[in-house]
Amino acid sequence: MHLIITDAWLAQSRAIYLSGTKLVVAGFVASLGLMLVAAGMYHWVFLKGAREGWPVIGSLVKLMVKDEFEQRDRFMRENLDHMARRLGEMQAKLMQLESLGERVSGLAGVNPNDIKTQPGRGGALVSGRSLSMEELQATLTDLDKLTDQRVDLLTVMESRLFDQKVKKMMVPTQQPVALGILGSSFGWRIDPLNGRSALHTGLDFPAEPGTSILAAAGGVVVTQEVHPAYGNMVEVDHGNDLVSRYAHASRVLVKKGDLVKRGQKIAEVGTTGRSTGPHLHFEVLVQGVFQDPQKFLTAGQKLPAPMALAAVRLPAMQPAQPPRPK
Numbered sequence: 559m560h561l562i563i564t565d566a567w568l569a570q571s572r573a574i575y576l577s578g579t580k581l582v583v584a585g586f587v588a589s590l591g592l593m594l595v596a597a598g599m600y601h602w603v604f605l606k607g608a609r610e611g612w613p614v615i616g617s618l619v620k621l622m623v624k625d626e627f628e629q630r631d632r633f634m635r636e637n638l639d640h641m642a643r644r645l646g647e648m649q650a651k652l653m654q655l656e657s658l659g660e661r662v663s664g665l666a667g668v669n670p671n672d673i674k675t676q677p678g679r680g681g682a683l684v685s686g687r688s689l690s691m692e693e694l695q696a697t698l699t700d701l702d703k704l705t706d707q708r709v710d711l712l713t714v715m716e717s718r719l720f721d722q723k724v725k726k727m728m729v730p731t732q733q734p735v736a737l738g739i740l741g742s743s744f745g746w747r748i749d750p751l752n753g754r755s756a757l758h759t760g761l762d763f764p765a766e767p768g769t770s771i772l773a774a775a776g777g778v779v780v781t782q783e784v785h786p787a788y789g790n791m792v793e794v795d796h797g798n799d800l801v802s803r804y805a806h807a808s809r810v811l812v813k814k815g816d817l818v819k820r821g822q823k824i825a826e827v828g829t830t831g832r833s834t835g836p837h838l839h840f841e842v843l844v845q846g847v848f849q850d851p852q853k854f855l856t857a858g859q860k861l862p863a864p865m866a867l868a869a870v871r872l873p874a875m876q877p878a879q880p881p882r883p884k
Contacts, residue, residue, distance in 0.1 A: 658712040735769060735827070744760060777802075785805070786831065790810050800844055806829055806833045807826060
C-alpha cells in the first residue's frame with residue numbers, strides 16, 4: 559500500500575510504502591488505540607456520570623445494574639430451587655433410613671432410643687470459610703450416595719433378621735405350659751400304669767385342669783383327634799419335618815388346617831386317654847423320630863434359631879406312631 563502525504567499548497571509531498579506485515583501491525587495499533595479511547599470514554603462518561611448523577615447516564619447505569627441483579631437473582635432462585643429439591647429427597651431418604659433402622663433394631667432386639675443419640679464432636683477451629691455452591695453440591699451428592707448405600711445395607715439386614723426371626727418362631731422352644739413344672743422327663747422309666755420299663759417319648763407337665771396349653775412354635779395343625787392313648791391330641795407341623803404333639807387335653811380349641819402362632823392357646827390341660835392325672839404330655843418329632851423336647855426348650859434359650867434345630871437332632875429311637883393299648 560502506498561500513502562502520499564502533501565501540504566496545503568502541494569509544494570511538498572511524501573510517499574509511505576506499507577508492506578503486508580507493516581499493515582497488520584498498523585491495524586493492530588489502531589485497534590488498540592480505539593480500545594483505549596473507548597475504555598477512557600467509558601470510565602470518564604459512565605462512571606463519572608453515574609457518580610455525579612447525570613440524568614441520561616444515571617438512567618442507563620441503573621438499567622444495566624438492574625438487569626445484572628435480575629440475572630443474579632434468577633440464577634440464585636434456580637439454584638435454590640434445585641437445592642430445595644435435593645434437600646427434600648434427602649429428607650425422604652433419611653425418613654426411610656429411620657424407619658428401616660427402627661424395624662431392624664426391633665428385629666435385632668435393640669431399643670431404637672439407645673442408638674439415636676448424636677456422637678460427641680469438637681476440636682479447635684484453625685480456620686473457617688463459607689462453602690461454595692460447587693462444594694455444597696458435591697457434599698450433597700456424596701451424602702445422597704451414602705444414604706443409598708445405608709438404605710441398601712439396612713434392607714438386606716432387615717431381610718436376614720426377619721428370616722431368622724421367622725425360623726426362630728417355627729422352632730418349638732416356647733414352654734407349652736406357663737410356669738410349668740416338669741413331672742416326668744424324656745427317656746426310659748417305670749410305666750406308672752403297668753409297672754414295666756418303658757420309653758417315655760415326651761415331657762409331662764402336671765397342671766390344674768383347664769390350664770392353658772400353648773403352641774411351642776408357629777405352624778399348621780395337622781392332627782386333631784381323640785386317641786386311645788393320648789386322649790384329646792393336637793399335632794402342629796412347623797415345617798422342615800418338625801412336628802410337636804400335645805396330649806391328654808380336656809378341651810381342644812383348634813382344628814385341623816388352622817394356622818397357629820407361637821404362644822397361642824390351642825387347648826386346655828386334662829387327663830383324657832391313658833393318664834393317671836391332669837397333665838400335658840408334650841412331644842417333639844423330627845423326620846418322624848421322637849426327640850427329647852427338653853433339648854429344644856433349652857437350646858432355644860441359648861442358641862440362635864438356625865442352630866437350635868441342629869443342636870437337638872438325634873438318631874432314631876422309636877417310630878413316630880403312638881403306641882396302641884393292648
